[in-house]
Amino acid sequence: MHSGLVNPIDFSREGRQAGHLAIPYSIDRSPYYQIRMPILRLQNGEGPSLLLMAGNHGDEYEGELQLSRLMRLLDVKAIRGAVTILPMANLPAVMAAKRCSPFDGGNLNRAFPGDPMGSPTARLAHFLEHELFPRHDVMLDLHSGGTTMAHLPCTLIERQADAARFERAVSLMRAMGASHAFIADNGPAAPTSMGAAARAGVIGLSGEFGGGGTVTPQSMAFTAAAIDRLLVTLGIVEHPVLSRAPLGEAVPLQLLSLSRHSQGIYANRRGWFEPAAALGATVSAGDLAGWYHDLECLEQQEEELRFAEDGIVISHRLHCDSQAGDCLIQVAEPITE
Structure with a gap:
């Protein structure tokens, strides 16, 4: 196979499945090379289905590290429903410590809805929007300011035309415990993961969890707590998995708008x-x-x-x-x- 994307996960199966999404991409040193992104699927009975994703941009590490840790810690017997974890979505960018893929220059968070016959980044975006996102009730795409920006820790959702879905998104965003949050209004054709989630009919959550191309105890704790709060709020787990301190009560949330040059x-x-x-x-x-x-x-x-x-x-x-x-x-x- 020389195009498309190979998916090893059977979404109808119970239990634990670990493997790699594989994008065939011929390069000079390896004509049958594959870009292989690790993926984990845990499913235990009826319940909500959550997709956790990081590495959309390669130099944003809080999500990559915490989701990698969650893959090791989360026990399929301890969950209700299903969790899919994609810790390094744009793997070439992660391994190059860059925002965009060094293979095709692709910025995954500007590549949706993608192209199944296009560049590796376009093929991945197409698979995410048309195959992976629709199989979940909720998805969380973890970001940060990357190498060049310091960012106020915050969560983010995209405004949606479906009032019930939007209300549920705001409720889940509040439950994640950040003190600040954005409601983006980029329109139905937005090329971002949040735009893709809306088109796929899934509740999309995101946020900026750190910055500077590094992690700190504070940014890692904030990220762990947000993931744990989401898992607990959805009823997938009964107790926090990642947090090393009690979660406590969620702080009041200040909503923000960034809409003008x-x-x-x-x-x-x-x-x-x-x-x-x-x-x-x-x-x-x-x-x-x-x-x-x-x-x-x-x-x-x-x-x-x-x-x-x-x-x-x-x-x-x-x-x-x-x-x-x-x-x-x-x-x-x-x-x-």
Whole structure:
């Protein structure tokens, strides 16, 4: 086989199944090479069906590490229903420590609905949207700010036309325990995993669980708690699996909106960015956002950058060295439902 995707999982089977999704992809050193993404399916009787996915972008590690751990810890006899775990969806990007696949440059989270005869990333996106997502009631796609961004920890859903499904998504997002969350409104044709989930008729959940191309005790604990809370809320498990401390009560959730270009500050030339506002800070239009330095012209005063809008700081660039077009810092607007 030279196209498509090979799936080893029988979704009608009870018990534990472990294997690899395989995408044939001929390369110079191996004409019959396969890109092989590990996948685990646990099924025990009737109950909800949950897909847990990470590695959509390769340099976002909280989800990759916690889902890999969950594959080792979760006992099929301890669950009710079904759990599918895909810890490194864009495997070439994960192994290259990059956002996008080094094979085809594919950004999986911009590749949906995909193409069954296209590039490896397009083939994977097509399988996910048309074969894997529809077999589940709920899916969680774990993200972070990646190598270049620090991000306020938050959860995320896509607004959906189906009122009952949207209400259920908001309820599950609240149960995951983050203090901040986004309701995205990218439309029915969105090329993201959340857009794909909506088209597949599944409740899609996502979020930003860390950043910087690394993990911290705080980001790993936040990720573990969110996964555990979702598993418990759905009734798949009775007790937390990943968390090393009691979950406690979920904190109040502040909903956020990021919908306008003016909520971000973008570089318009080469420079070196110094942020002045911390993640989570509440700022007003005109407040100092940071300074932009020119190390190639040292006699030139650094440029003051100021926010154009009120809001909560949700992300900023981690790489000081910046190029024209780079997003330097963003604020989101607090909203009520």
